[in-house]
Amino acid sequence: MKIKYVHTNIIANDWKKVSLFYQKVFGCKPIPPERNLKGEWVDKLTGLPDAHITGEHLALPGYEGSFPTLEIFSYGSMINNNSKEINNVGFGHLAFEVDDVENVLQRIKEEGGGQVGELIKAEYPNNVIATLVYAKDIEGNIIELQSWETKSDV
Missing domain, CATH: 3.10.180.10 (2,3-Dihydroxybiphenyl 1,2-Dioxygenase, domain 1)
Incomplete structure (x- = not known):
């Protein structure tokens, strides 16, 4: 059985600004192409009607060749109801x-x-x-x- 860690995803209010932040501070590099995902397959995958996802993957520093990425996406319609605290259950940091x-x-x-x-x-x-x-x-x-x-x- 093959298992390989691929990426971590951040859903951002403004994916371009968040991506630029990680590029400037940590030297992450965009991996083309930018994503502009929509259609029946995206709706089925996400369970959301008329889902529209935009964003990009960033190469993380310290890796060469095949590497995990930081995926920064925005949805056309988003929910902003989670506070980001160090001791929240779920994704931490x-x-x-x-x-x-x-x-x-x-x-x-x-x-x-x-x-x-x-x-x-x-x-x-x-x-x-x-x-x-x-x-x-x-x-x-x-x-x-x-x-x-x-x-x-x-």
Whole structure:
């Protein structure tokens, strides 16, 4: 049995703005073509009458060749009734390993995103230090930034 993780989907109020946010902050790259999906097969797949989906896939940083993508779509008709909190049941957050958590957090804020909790440093086994923070993109989706280093012997 073949199993392969393919993508994570974000439904956005404005897919173009959200896509641009992930391109600017994380260096994600659009994978053509842009999607403009509608018709009987989309209605059957989604269970929605007259469904119309637009958006694109983004290549995530750190992969070459065959890779999972971030799929950012908007529907012609959407429901906005879910609050995005760190402890909600269901999808929680995207995580990116970065060289400089503080710098990327600042870029997120400059592009219209925000910060959830405090930036912390945590000690892990084997002299490993993690720098971690939760942030939000421009539509409130939660992003974890993480950086890992080994403590130098003193």
